[in-house]
Amino acid sequence: MEQEIEKQNAEIQEQDCVEKEVITKKPLVLVVEDDLLLLEAIETMLRKYDLDVVSARSVERAFGAPIKDEEVKKVTVDMIQKAIKHLADLERVKLVWLDHNLIGKENGVDFVKKLKANGGKWEKIPILVVSNTSDVELRKKYLDIGVSHYFVKAENRLSDIVTKVKSLVENKNN
Amino acid sequence: MRLNTKIMLPIAVILIFIFLVFFYLVLGLYKKGALITTQNNNYERLTELSQRLAAEQEKTEYSLLLYLINKDPKALEDIRQSDNAKDSEVDAAKTYIQNEELRKLLADYVKSRDSISIYRDKLVSDINSGDNNSINTSYGEWHKRTDIIREKIKAFNDSNKKYLSKNTEFYNDIISEFIFTTAVVLIIVPFALMAFYYYIKRHVTNPLIRLTRFVSKQNKKATNLNFEYDQSRVDEIGVLNKKFTEMSERIRNSQSELETQVMERTAELSKKNSFSDAVISSVGDALLVVDNDGKITLVNQAFEDVTNFTKEEAIGNKFYDLVEAYYEDGTMLSENERLISRARDGLDSRYTMENQVYYKRKNGELFPVAGIASAIKVEGEFVGGVIVFSDITKIKQMEKAKSELVSMAAHQLRTPLSSIGWYIELLESSEDNLTSNQRNYINQISKGNYRMVEMVKSFLDASRIELGTIKLEKEEFDLLNIVEEEIKEQAQKAIEKNMNIKFTPDRGVPKVFGDRNKIRMVIQNLISNSIKYSREGGVVDISVKNKDNNKIIFRIEDRGHGIPEEDQQKVFSKLFRSDNIKDIGVEGTGLGLYIAKNIIERSDGKIWFESRENIGTIFYIELGSNQ
Numbered sequence: 139m140e141q142e143i144e145k146q147n148a149e150i151q152e153q154d155c156v157e158k159e160v161i162t163k164k165p166l167v168l169v170v171e172d173d174l175l176l177l178e179a180i181e182t183m184l185r186k187y188d189l190d191v192v193s194a195r196s197v198e199r200a201f202g203a204p205i206k207d208e209e210v211k212k213v214t215v216d217m218i219q220k221a222i223k224h225l226a227d228l229e230r231v232k233l234v235w236l237d238h239n240l241i242g243k244e245n246g247v248d249f250v251k252k253l254k255a256n257g258g259k260w261e262k263i264p265i266l267v268v269s270n271t272s273d274v275e276l277r278k279k280y281l282d283i284g285v286s287h288y289f290v291k292a293e294n295r296l297s298d299i300v301t302k303v304k305s306l307v308e309n310k311n312n
Numbered sequence: 313m314r315l316n317t318k319i320m321l322p323i324a325v326i327l328i329f330i331f332l333v334f335f336y337l338v339l340g341l342y343k344k345g346a347l348i349t350t351q352n353n354n355y356e357r358l359t360e361l362s363q364r365l366a367a368e369q370e371k372t373e374y375s376l377l378l379y380l381i382n383k384d385p386k387a388l389e390d391i392r393q394s395d396n397a398k399d400s401e402v403d404a405a406k407t408y409i410q411n412e413e414l415r416k417l418l419a420d421y422v423k424s425r426d427s428i429s430i431y432r433d434k435l436v437s438d439i440n441s442g443d444n445n446s447i448n449t450s451y452g453e454w455h456k457r458t459d460i461i462r463e464k465i466k467a468f469n470d471s472n473k474k475y476l477s478k479n480t481e482f483y484n485d486i487i488s489e490f491i492f493t494t495a496v497v498l499i500i501v502p503f504a505l506m507a508f509y510y511y512i513k514r515h516v517t518n519p520l521i522r523l524t525r526f527v528s529k530q531n532k533k534a535t536n537l538n539f540e541y542d543q544s545r546v547d548e549i550g551v552l553n554k555k556f557t558e559m560s561e562r563i564r565n566s567q568s569e570l571e572t573q574v575m576e577r578t579a580e581l582s583k584k585n586s587f588s589d590a591v592i593s594s595v596g597d598a599l600l601v602v603d604n605d606g607k608i609t610l611v612n613q614a615f616e617d618v619t620n621f622t623k624e625e626a627i628g629n630k631f632y633d634l635v636e637a638y639y640e641d642g643t644m645l646s647e648n649e650r651l652i653s654r655a656r657d658g659l660d661s662r663y664t665m666e667n668q669v670y671y672k673r674k675n676g677e678l679f680p681v682a683g684i685a686s687a688i689k690v691e692g693e694f695v696g697g698v699i700v701f702s703d704i705t706k707i708k709q710m711e712k713a714k715s716e717l718v719s720m721a722a723h724q725l726r727t728p729l730s731s732i733g734w735y736i737e738l739l740e741s742s743e744d745n746l747t748s749n750q751r752n753y754i755n756q757i758s759k760g761n762y763r764m765v766e767m768v769k770s771f772l773d774a775s776r777i778e779l780g781t782i783k784l785e786k787e788e789f790d791l792l793n794i795v796e797e798e799i800k801e802q803a804q805k806a807i808e809k810n811m812n813i814k815f816t817p818d819r820g821v822p823k824v825f826g827d828r829n830k831i832r833m834v835i836q837n838l839i840s841n842s843i844k845y846s847r848e849g850g851v852v853d854i855s856v857k858n859k860d861n862n863k864i865i866f867r868i869e870d871r872g873h874g875i876p877e878e879d880q881q882k883v884f885s886k887l888f889r890s891d892n893i894k895d896i897g898v899e900g901t902g903l904g905l906y907i908a909k910n911i912i913e914r915s916d917g918k919i920w921f922e923s924r925e926n927i928g929t930i931f932y933i934e935l936g937s938n939q
Contacts, residue, residue, distance in 0.1 A: 176727065179735055183738060270726030271723060
């Protein structure tokens, strides 16, 4: 998996010049959240705060748009374009909004570990965990592996979290 | 001592006495016989003496006649020698002669002999003179005297013989007397005594022995045999037998009556006993009884099933030693912490779900236990105890499953609650024009959502406590800070109710040792409650003080609705809410104080309260410092 990511990174660098043209000025936030309703609310609110969003519902997809769709079982040009765009977007990600429970076998912890393992710029990207688990142990674990903030869903107003995101992203820019 | 022996004993004594008497008599007879023999010997010697004296007399007479005829001087010499011999013999006889009569006769003889010597000397001189006339006269005189001597000797001899025969006769008498005595003493007396003994035995002792044997046999086997006896007897023994038979008949009758009664009572009792046995044995929980040493005296079937120890293995052993008890962390309960010791000491003697005590089965397996012990007291003295306990593994599993379900459900609820909450926010912040009514509705939805979120949070905290997944940190922190922060945090709510919060901090309070966040949760809950349950415009008094050196007391007083007395015991139980609070419509989950108590107790602290309905409530928390 890690090798794959490296390979992908290499490819991204090759196509750097092409991608730069599509870059917008808005800071990009990667939202990893499995619940579609919540995802939509989060995206809406982030955009309201003048932030760009790229999203995924599983760890696998967070690192790359699927080249091969299991359901379709064939690769289309559209798919490849989407994948390339996703990778280009990943380059610009300034902050990760992460849920703990995700689609698939891997959860938020696995995501953070993989991200940190990539090193480089990924290590410095702030990660906000927004989970429905208020378990002390889990919170401690996330903070230990380098997560900046831990929010419990429902107990926090969306605007409060987004304000935090905004301030973090802007500090980064400065 | 047996009756026969008792009779035998005097008989034996009498026999011994008789034998002694017999020997004494025999000894006497023997002595008498010996005396007679000596006497007889004497008589025989004296007889011989008289015969010799007679012979010597004849010799003397013959010698004198010889002298008369031829005047031989040798004849005179012979006479003199004969006289001397006679004198010496008589003198010898005088030493052993005992019979007075014989002694007298011998003396007579000696006297006659002395007198004859004169006539003999005259005759000798006449012979020497040769005068025939004188010789004739002298001879006549002398001869007359010799006859007398002969008579004297004969009388002595006769007397001697008479005594000898008399003595012999006496001796014979003694012998026959001896034979008679022997016969009487050695044969007749023992036989007579034996006969007497057998007579007594037959008529007195044997019937008594038979009676005794019958009685003892009767006692041993409780047989109902009839006592057979000689019914013709009319003496005391006969009467005794008859009366005994009558008496035993009566005893037998009353015995059988008694037996019937006993059987009836036993049946009744065993019915009762088997009923209580059945009750004990069918008690679904393990039950045991111990004495004041803690030794098991009774166990039921469930005890055997739960512990795997059989009744035989259990009874007589100390319960502490047989079934070991452990806390959840694996430390063994000391003897004083065991149920029965606590019951004896008058302490709370229950193991509940919260105690988390485990017993060890025979195979070493531990199982969670719920139980209760009661002291058995007789006149105020502890004599033992009854313990009832059960294996609550399944209940615990169910409780766990329940808590897990609650936890899972609560987690799952968070996602839709977040959706609601966050979309409300989006709605509120939308630029679309909403009517004031619409805004009001949205506000209400938002409030409802907030309450639900709070409820879910409480449920999760409670289920974490129950599942034991809550872990308390050990850290040093400033309680004053927390209290101040929480007061600030909740100031808005107080202001909304027009309330006043007074805080009196004791600045010298040392730092508290415990889990900062959890204790903050408790403080938050208590402050929130005091605001919630106060009336509009009320006052809340908060203070933090140092008690002793290492104890810190947090105190919060409100003048609110208070807790009704009948509810005060239930205040810390799960999901409990007092009716007076429900009536006034104050929201709550009934979990806050349950969680608070758990956290404070697990932090080695204490939480308690004083309250009066419609007057107010004071809650206290006591925590330890690091010192």
